Amino acid sequence: MLKNVKTIVVLLLLSSFGVNAQDKVPVYLDDKKPMNERVEDALKRMTTEEKIAMIHAQSKFSSPGVKRLGIPENWMTDGPHGIRTEVKWDEWDQAGWTNDSCIAFPALTALSSTWNKELASLYGKSIGEEARFRNKNVLLGPGVNIYRSPLNGRNFEYMGEDPFLTSKMVVPYIKGVQSNGVAACVKHFALNNQETNRNSVNVVVDDRALYEIYLPAFKAAVQEGDVWAIMGAYNKYKGQQCCHNEYLLNDILRGEWGFKGVVVSDWGGVNDTKQAIHNGLDMEFGSWTNGLSWGTSNAYDNYYLAKPYSEMIRKGEVGTKELDEKVRRILRLSFLTTMDRNRPFGSFGTEEHALAGRKIAEEGIVLLQNNNNILPINLSKTKKIAVIGENAIKMMTVGGGSSSLKARYEITPLEGLKKRIGNQAEIVYARGYVGDPTSNYNGVVAKVSLEEKRPQAELTAEALKIAKDADIVLFIGGLNKSENQDDEGHDRKHLELPYGQDKLISELAKVNKNIVFVNISGNAVAMPWIKEVPGVVQGWFLGTEAGNALANVLVGDVNPSGKLSFTFPVKLADNGAHALGEFPGGDEVKYNEGIFVGYRWVDKNKIKPLFPFGHGLSYTTFAYGKVTADKKQINTGDKITFSVNVKNTGSREGSEVVQLYITDSKSSLPRPVKELKGFEKVALKAGEEKTVTFTIDKTALSFFDDKKHDWVAEPGDFEAIIGASSTDIKSKVGFSLK
Numbered sequence: 008m009l010k011n012v013k014t015i016v017v018l019l020l021l022s023s024f025g026v027n028a029q030d031k032v033p034v035y036l037d038d039k040k041p042m043n044e045r046v047e048d049a050l051k052r053m054t055t056e057e058k059i060a061m062i063h064a065q066s067k068f069s070s071p072g073v074k075r076l077g078i079p080e081n082w083m084t085d086g087p088h089g090i091r092t093e094v095k096w097d098e099w100d101q102a103g104w105t106n107d108s109c110i111a112f113p114a115l116t117a118l119s120s121t122w123n124k125e126l127a128s129l130y131g132k133s134i135g136e137e138a139r140f141r142n143k144n145v146l147l148g149p150g151v152n153i154y155r156s157p158l159n160g161r162n163f164e165y166m167g168e169d170p171f172l173t174s175k176m177v178v179p180y181i182k183g184v185q186s187n188g189v190a191a192c193v194k195h196f197a198l199n200n201q202e203t204n205r206n207s208v209n210v211v212v213d214d215r216a217l218y219e220i221y222l223p224a225f226k227a228a229v230q231e232g233d234v235w236a237i238m239g240a241y242n243k244y245k246g247q248q249c250c251h252n253e254y255l256l257n258d259i260l261r262g263e264w265g266f267k268g269v270v271v272s273d274w275g276g277v278n279d280t281k282q283a284i285h286n287g288l289d290m291e292f293g294s295w296t297n298g299l300s301w302g303t304s305n306a307y308d309n310y311y312l313a314k315p316y317s318e319m320i321r322k323g324e325v326g327t328k329e330l331d332e333k334v335r336r337i338l339r340l341s342f343l344t345t346m347d348r349n350r351p352f353g354s355f356g357t358e359e360h361a362l363a364g365r366k367i368a369e370e371g372i373v374l375l376q377n378n379n380n381i382l383p384i385n386l387s388k389t390k391k392i393a394v395i396g397e398n399a400i401k402m403m404t405v406g407g408g409s410s411s412l413k414a415r416y417e418i419t420p421l422e423g424l425k426k427r428i429g430n431q432a433e434i435v436y437a438r439g440y441v442g443d444p445t446s447n448y449n450g451v452v453a454k455v456s457l458e459e460k461r462p463q464a465e466l467t468a469e470a471l472k473i474a475k476d477a478d479i480v481l482f483i484g485g486l487n488k489s490e491n492q493d494d495e496g497h498d499r500k501h502l503e504l505p506y507g508q509d510k511l512i513s514e515l516a517k518v519n520k521n522i523v524f525v526n527i528s529g530n531a532v533a534m535p536w537i538k539e540v541p542g543v544v545q546g547w548f549l550g551t552e553a554g555n556a557l558a559n560v561l562v563g564d565v566n567p568s569g570k571l572s573f574t575f576p577v578k579l580a581d582n583g584a585h586a587l588g589e590f591p592g593g594d595e596v597k598y599n600e601g602i603f604v605g606y607r608w609v610d611k612n613k614i615k616p617l618f619p620f621g622h623g624l625s626y627t628t629f630a631y632g633k634v635t636a637d638k639k640q641i642n643t644g645d646k647i648t649f650s651v652n653v654k655n656t657g658s659r660e661g662s663e664v665v666q667l668y669i670t671d672s673k674s675s676l677p678r679p680v681k682e683l684k685g686f687e688k689v690a691l692k693a694g695e696e697k698t699v700t701f702t703i704d705k706t707a708l709s710f711f712d713d714k715k716h717d718w719v720a721e722p723g724d725f726e727a728i729i730g731a732s733s734t735d736i737k738s739k740v741g742f743s744l745k
C-alpha cells in the first residue's frame with residue numbers, strides 16, 4: 008500500500024515537471040535507438056537560433072552544442088602529428104596551460120614512408136587517445152593532399168605522391184583515431200597542393216587527374232575509412248572556394264561517394280553565405296569577416312553562417328531545409344563522439360605513445376644511399392664521431408604552422424646519439440651553419456637557445472677541424488619549419504638546401520670521405536654533391552623520439568626499412584609541374600602535367616631521379632624470385648593473384664616492402680607507364696624466405712574515362728611488375744582482361 012502511494016507521488020511529481028513517466032529517457036539520449044531517430048528527435052527540440060549557433064564557431068577551436076538539451080560543444084584540435092597546445096578562446100596565442108604537453112608523433116611523410124598499414128593504425132589509435140583525453144572530439148587530420156611539387160611548404164603534413172599508397176595508409180589511421188570516439192577530419196578537400204596564394208588560387212585540373220590522382224585518398228577515407236568529418240580546402244576549383252564548392256562537396260563528396268559526415272571549413276576558408284548554405288558545408292571556423300581582424304573578440308556573430316544566415320531566413324530568402332541538414336550531420340557527429348557513453352577515456356603524454364611514435368619513426372627513416380656500407384656505424388672500430396649541422400640540435404616540433412606542437416619532450420639527434428653511444432666513442436659537435444635561431448610558434452618556444460653570433464668562416468673552420476680527424480662525419484641538416492622551408496602558408500623557393508649547406512657538405516667531404524648526410528625534412532632536396540657523400544639518410548620530422556629513433560638506425564640497432572613516398576628529382580625541371588611551368592601559378596594554376604605526377608612523370612619522360620619513389624635500402628639484402636600469376640586471363644568480376652618469393656640473403660633480420668605495379672600495354676587514353684596497385688611489408692630473419700601475394704581485381708586495371716565520367720577497365724594485355732622501388736624492377740608477368 009505504502010509502496011503504491013510512493014509511486015503515485017513520484018509520478019505526480021514527474022508530470023508536474025513536464026516529464027512523462029513512459030518517456031523518461033528522451034529518444035535522442037537513448038543509445039539503443041537508431042541513429043536517425045535520435046537525430047530527428049534532437050532536431051525537433053531545437054530552435055532556429057540553436058541550430059544557427061551550432062553551425063559556426065564560438066571560439067578559435069570550438070562550436071556550441073545545445074546547453075538546454077545537454078548536447079555538448081564540439082572541440083576541434085590540430086593536427087595530424089599531435090594534439091595542439093590549448094590556445095586562448097579568441098586568439099591563436101597559447102592559453103598557458105601547463106598540462107597540455109603532448110606526445111609529438113612523426114610527420115605524416117614519415118608515416119607513409121613506413122609503408123606499414125599496422126603502423127598507420129597504431130598512429131591513429133595513439134593520437135586518438137591523446138585527443139580523447141584532452142576532450143577533443145574532432146582531430147583536424149590527417150592530411151592527404153598529393154605531393155605535386157617538392158616546393159609545397161606543407162608536403163610534410165601529407166603522405167606523398169601516390170594515390171594508392173596514401174589511400175591505403177589513411178584508412179587505418181582514421182579507424183584508429185575513431186576507435187576512441189574521436190572524429191578524424193581528413194583535410195584539405197581538395198587540390199590544396201601549394202601554399203602560395205592558397206586562399207585565392209583557382210586550380211585548373213582535368214577530370215582524369217582529379218579522379219585518378221587527387222581524389223582517391225579522400226574517397227578511400229569516406230568509403231573505406233568511414234571518416235566522420237572532412238575539412239574543405241582554402242583554394243578554389245572551377246572558380247569556387249573549395250569550402251563551399253558545389254562540384255566537390257555536393258556532386259562528388261555527397262553525391263557520388265555518399266558522405267554522411269560533417270564538412271568543416273578550413274579556418275577562414277568561407278567567404279560567401281549563399282554558397283556556404285547551399286554547397287555542402289556544415290561548420291564554419293576561423294573566419295574574419297567584414298573588416299573584423301584576426302582574433303577580434305566575438306566576431307562569431309558575423310560569421311557567414313551566423314547572423315547573415317539567420318537574416319536570410321528571417322527575410323524568407325532561404326528556408327530552413329539546408330540548416331536542418333547541417334544540424335542533422337552535426338548531431339550525428341555528437342552521437343558518435345561526445346555523446347557515445349561507451350567510448351574510451353583516452354590517455355595523454357604516455358610512454359606507450361612515445362614508444363609508438365619511436366617505432367613509426369624507426370620504420371619511416373629511409374636509407375637512401377649506403378656506399379661501401381658506411382652505415383651502420385661500426386662502434387667497435389669508431390673512436391671519434393663528428394656531428395655537424397644545425398638540425399642535430401634544433402627542435403622540430405615547434406613551428407611549421409598549425410601542426411606546431413608543445414611536446415612533452417623532444418630528443419634531438421645529437422642527444423639521441425650521445426645517449427645511445429655513451430662512452431663507446433667520442434662525439435664532437437659543430438654547428439657548421441646558422442639557419443633559423445628563432446624557434447617559437449604561437450608562444451611555444453623551443454627549449455634550446457640557438458643564438459649564434461660567430462661569422463660563417465669561423466663556423467666552417469670549426470666544422471672542418473672536427474671533421475678532419477673523425478672516423479665518421481654525420482652531417483645532420485636539411486630544412487626546418489621556418490618560413491619558405493617546410494612551413495604552412497609559404498612554399499619553398501628552390502630545391503637546394505638552404506643556409507649554404509651544399510657548399511659546407513662539399514668542403515667536409517673533401518676533408519673526410521666517411522661522411523653521411525642526414526636530411527631532416529618533409530620534402531625532397533637537391534644533392535649536387537651526391538657522388539662525394541657515401542651515406543644519405545632521409546630523417547624526416549620525427550617528433551618526440553626523433554633523436555632516439557635516428558640513433559638506433561645509424562648505429563644499426565634498427566635495420567632501416569622505410570621507402571620513399573615521393574620522388575627525389577635531381578632538379579626542379581625533372582618534376583612535371585615545374586617542367587611545364589605551372590607552379591605556383593598566379594591567380595590560377597594549371598595542372599598541365601595532368602595524371603603524370605611523381606613517378607608517373609619520371610617514367611613517361613625516362614628521367615633518372617636522384618632517388619625514385621619506393622626506394623629505400625636495408626642493412627641486409629633481399630633476393631626476389633620470379634613473380635607468377637594464378638591465371639593467364641580474367642573476366643571482369645574475377646580476381647587474379649600474383650605471388651613472389653622474397654628471401655633475406657644477408658646476415659641480419661630485416662623488412663622489405665614488396666611493391667606491385669600494373670602496366671596497361673594498350674589503351675584508348677594515355678596511361679602512366681605503370682601504377683602502384685599493391686604493397687606488402689615483410690619481416691624476414693637472416694636466411695628466411697616468404698611468399699608474398701597480391702590479389703587484385705579490375706579496379707587495379709581501371710582508368711577514369713572523362714568522357715564517360717566513369718572508371719573503365721579496357722580488355723587487353725596487362726603486366727604485373729614486382730619492384731623493390733619504382734625503378735628497381737625484379738620481375739614481370741603478363742595477363743589479360745577479357
Ligand code: BGC
Pocket residue numbers: 085086147194273274409
Ligand atoms: C590549416 C588547417 C588547420 C587550421 C586550424 C588552417 O590554417 O590550413 O590545416 O587545421 O588552420 O589550425
